[in-house]
Amino acid sequence: MNGGGSKVVVDDVTVRFDGALALDHLSLEIGRSEFVSIVGPSGSGKSTLFNVVSGLQRPSSGRVLLDGRDITGETGHVGYMLQKDLLIPWRTVVGNIVLGAALTRGVRGRDREDAAALASRYGLGEFLDHYPHALSGGMRQRVALMRTLALNTDVLLLDEPFGALDSQTRLDMQLWLLSVYEDLEVTILFVTHDVDEAILLADRVTVMSVRPGRILADLPIPLPRPRDLDVLTSPAFVDLKRQVLGLLHTPAAAAAG
Amino acid sequence: MSAFLRKSAVRLAMAALAVGLIFGVWNLVIFAFDLKAYALPTPQASVSAIYHRWSIFQPLTLQTIKETAYGFGIGAAIGFLLGVFMSASKTVQRLVYPALITSQAVPIVAIAAPLAILFGFGVLPKLVIVAWVVFFPVVVNVLDGLAHVDRDLVNLARVMGAKRTRAFIAIQLPATLSPLFSGLKIGATYAVTGAVIGEWVASAQQGLGTYLQTANASLDTPGVMGATILLTAIGVASFLLVMAVEVAATPWRSRSTARRKTRFPGEMLVGHSDSDTPDTKGARRWFGSHPAGVPRGSRSESRSRPR
Numbered sequence: 190m191n192g193g194g195s196k197v198v199v200d201d202v203t204v205r206f207d208g209a210l211a212l213d214h215l216s217l218e219i220g221r222s223e224f225v226s227i228v229g230p231s232g233s234g235k236s237t238l239f240n241v242v243s244g245l246q247r248p249s250s251g252r253v254l255l256d257g258r259d260i261t262g263e264t265g266h267v268g269y270m271l272q273k274d275l276l277i278p279w280r281t282v283v284g285n286i287v288l289g290a291a292l293t294r295g296v297r298g299r300d301r302e303d304a305a306a307l308a309s310r311y312g313l314g315e316f317l318d319h320y321p322h323a324l325s326g327g328m329r330q331r332v333a334l335m336r337t338l339a340l341n342t343d344v345l346l347l348d349e350p351f352g353a354l355d356s357q358t359r360l361d362m363q364l365w366l367l368s369v370y371e372d373l374e375v376t377i378l379f380v381t382h383d384v385d386e387a388i389l390l391a392d393r394v395t396v397m398s399v400r401p402g403r404i405l406a407d408l409p410i411p412l413p414r415p416r417d418l419d420v421l422t423s424p425a426f427v428d429l430k431r432q433v434l435g436l437l438h439t440p441a442a443a444a445a446g
Numbered sequence: 447m448s449a450f451l452r453k454s455a456v457r458l459a460m461a462a463l464a465v466g467l468i469f470g471v472w473n474l475v476i477f478a479f480d481l482k483a484y485a486l487p488t489p490q491a492s493v494s495a496i497y498h499r500w501s502i503f504q505p506l507t508l509q510t511i512k513e514t515a516y517g518f519g520i521g522a523a524i525g526f527l528l529g530v531f532m533s534a535s536k537t538v539q540r541l542v543y544p545a546l547i548t549s550q551a552v553p554i555v556a557i558a559a560p561l562a563i564l565f566g567f568g569v570l571p572k573l574v575i576v577a578w579v580v581f582f583p584v585v586v587n588v589l590d591g592l593a594h595v596d597r598d599l600v601n602l603a604r605v606m607g608a609k610r611t612r613a614f615i616a617i618q619l620p621a622t623l624s625p626l627f628s629g630l631k632i633g634a635t636y637a638v639t640g641a642v643i644g645e646w647v648a649s650a651q652q653g654l655g656t657y658l659q660t661a662n663a664s665l666d667t668p669g670v671m672g673a674t675i676l677l678t679a680i681g682v683a684s685f686l687l688v689m690a691v692e693v694a695a696t697p698w699r700s701r702s703t704a705r706r707k708t709r710f711p712g713e714m715l716v717g718h719s720d721s722d723t724p725d726t727k728g729a730r731r732w733f734g735s736h737p738a739g740v741p742r743g744s745r746s747e748s749r750s751r752p753r
Contacts, residue, residue, distance in 0.1 A: 243605045264606075264607055268605075269606075289607075291616055318703040320697075320698040320703065
């Protein structure tokens, strides 16, 4: 954690769908510029948690604070990215990156310049005018992340963003995200099923339980940054992985499933 | 470019072959059943009738094209607006949809007569009839397109802070373009039939449809077939025209990059210029707030791996 107080606070949030508990009095604090991975079995309410933080889903009770301000049920404060890239087919790479501006205040020349610079910086300089269908899966996810970055929000919610990619591309994307994160001062909440991915990227791994969604454990990842491929085979990494896997398969997690 | 030309040439040749095939079968039928010219003239005789009577056919063709085009425009506009309007509410949709289906079940010839009584014998009843047959496929396809917009995309727009109307204009509306054109293509071929029916039932002005009727009555079969060929040509041309507009309006479906003129001016400067460290110029916003020396790791310039 980088200090400076909490960036995002999920305060005692409960979400009930037709009587079924999706999130049960869940509290979570994320520090400024912290990278938190959330792992847990399917149905542990990870996506519901994201919908609450992004403002799409109003919780049955509880609050969401951003920089100490109550943003419960308000959209437009955080960046959000899903497993589906959700690129707009009729917009070019640059057009997709500036989507946030297009949807709110209108696109200015400056936005396009910034988008082009961002794309060039992260290896898509040749593809500024390409339509999404002409890009590979990895490139599309990269554009989707740039679109999220271009929102200029300093909190990013990434919901299994690399889940649909092949393992080689996924590893490339993870390393790329590491470099982006190390470049920028952003706070990232990252949902994944992949324990390796969770540990490789995060400062902290939060393990959730199944229905109702609760936090089972919170595990700091003290691996030094910048991180690279070698981290994956280091003894410290393997030890952390053993701990997370143990937590994921505790009787409590299994019984709830 | 040469590949594009070759492709176009092949397509054109195939189209010519298709027309030749139709005319060939036409001739074959006449030969096989020993049909007399007054029963069914050869395609050659029909085309020659068009050629020799062009001074008669020309204004008639123009009149029918006008009715078809205006009626099509009105029908397409009504269909599109109705589709957007109906998509706004499930209740409206449940209320209006059965009425639309009923409107199409009514025999168009049957309502043509009352339309003539209502609107007289001018161009108006014809436009109404053409629009009547055109709007339906447009409504159905636009509604379908709007219903199939990815919910996650709409949610994403909301997360980005978009107002409802803005999200609708930026995301839902363009998504209707492809289905809209499917509807328009169907409508374009129906439109000619609508115009002919309109002319038959309510006509003071002469068009190809009225000519067809009089030629038929006087057993002028080359005239009948000539007018039919012209009507068919109008239908095919309308279809092709809509298709051409479709390609121009939805470039992302046929091209991998946007045309140069749709590029923005700053991009050449930022993306490709070698001077003024282009990469960091626009990226200042991303890294500007980032004081040098903050222990966030090195700025890995060459980390990106294009795949």
